[in-house]
Amino acid sequence: MGDPYAVDASSLRTNLPAAVEDERLAVPVIDIAALAPGAPAADRQRVIEQLRFACRDVGFFYCAGHGVPQQLLDALFSTTLDFLAKPTEYKQRIAMSNSRVFRGWFALGGELTSYRADWKEGIYFGEDLADNHPDVLAKKPMHGANQWPDVQDFPEYKQTVTTYMSVMTELGHTIMEGIAESLGLAPDFFRKAFTANPFTPFRLFHYPADPVAKHENGEERWGVGVHRDYGCLTVLSSPNIIGLEIELKTGEWVKARQIPGTFVVNIGDMLEVWTKGVVRAAPHRVKNVSNVNRITAPFFFDPNFDCMINPLDITFSDDGKTATAVTAKDTDLSSLTTNPSIRSLTFPLRYGDYILKKVQNNFPELEQMSLK
Numbered sequence: 001m002g003d004p005y006a007v008d009a010s011s012l013r014t015n016l017p018a019a020v021e022d023e024r025l026a027v028p029v030i031d032i033a034a035l036a037p038g039a040p041a042a043d044r045q046r047v048i049e050q051l052r053f054a055c056r057d058v059g060f061f062y063c064a065g066h067g068v069p070q071q072l073l074d075a076l077f078s079t080t081l082d083f084l085a086k087p088t089e090y091k092q093r094i095a096m097s098n099s100r101v102f103r104g105w106f107a108l109g110g111e112l113t114s115y116r117a118d119w120k121e122g123i124y125f126g127e128d129l130a131d132n133h134p135d136v137l138a139k140k141p142m143h144g145a146n147q148w149p150d151v152q153d154f155p156e157y158k159q160t161v162t163t164y165m166s167v168m169t170e171l172g173h174t175i176m177e178g179i180a181e182s183l184g185l186a187p188d189f190f191r192k193a194f195t196a197n198p199f200t201p202f203r204l205f206h207y208p209a210d211p212v213a214k215h216e217n218g219e220e221r222w223g224v225g226v227h228r229d230y231g232c233l234t235v236l237s238s239p240n241i242i243g244l245e246i247e248l249k250t251g252e253w254v255k256a257r258q259i260p261g262t263f264v265v266n267i268g269d270m271l272e273v274w275t276k277g278v279v280r281a282a283p284h285r286v287k288n289v290s291n292v293n294r295i296t297a298p299f300f301f302d303p304n305f306d307c308m309i310n311p312l313d314i315t316f317s318d319d320g321k322t323a324t325a326v327t328a329k330d331t332d333l334s335s336l337t338t339n340p341s342i343r344s345l346t347f348p349l350r351y352g353d354y355i356l357k358k359v360q361n362n363f364p365e366l367e368q369m370s371l372k
């Protein structure tokens, strides 16, 4: 067995097909409003069925009816754009290289996907822990304080980001309840077992307009190279989603559509592990070949950092009606999924170790510091 955390080999694939318009909406739109308590049972059931299809057959959906106020999104994006428009020296004050826990700003090309620089700049946030928090005192990797832009210039930003993260955490729990039900599990199954204190990296990315999208050496330049996400769910909001491309089960690539009022939600590796390949962590990539700058806010809803990950001892029926406990442990995923990030993992593994290694690969210069 090789390095269990080796880079997703599929991201190094060359000659991937170009993405086409998603004319027939292969990526479905799901209005999740009926997942709220008190909604009519039949409406809830309809959402569950749509989620079942989206998670098993696509790995992505557009989430409508999420209830997140547009005002909050507007505040988030406009302040982020104001910050990113500042000179480099200003942004450097909150550089990620000041942080041992991967928080703060990084410059264009500063993050890698599969050893290649992404054509994006961004800011990493997470749960904001005080210096005297036990996890910080214990120097737990990826646990610590955020870096905030100067409060004089950006008086509301900390509040906006913090509010957004807590709203998205609740939304994450709600969607996970629906997914659990779509698998025949109790709605609180994941929360009870794995996500009571979810690990929630939150990122803001800026992809400059890049109509040519070629390096000097003629190689294609990607905003984010092909990858799958690591945890349970990614909830992506953006005023300009165009540029995101998704690989369908057929191997066809489709372009994400701009659907007002929706977030793009996708499944991460850990949900695929737990379900032994029943739900799909789909490959995706970004290229902003347009003439306009693109800004996005991926929020990651992941297992508890210390959660021990194992494929579940459960068989899921195709219709999602039953989830049957099995006694035989099935910890070899190699025949159950083609996802190269997880096929050769050895279980159990701690989620924190999985994501730390991935993020260290994305920021190789920060690896040593992240272990101090």
Ligand SMILES: O=C(O)CCC(=O)C(=O)O
Residues within 6 Å of the ligand: 203, 205, 224, 229, 234, 236, 243, 244, 284, 285, 286, 296, 297, 298
């Ligand atoms: O910015 C986007 O459109 C997608 C970003 C992404 O795939 C990620 O951060 O994992």
Ligand SMILES: [Fe+2]
Residues within 6 Å of the ligand: 227, 228, 229, 234, 284
């Ligand atoms: Fe992603």
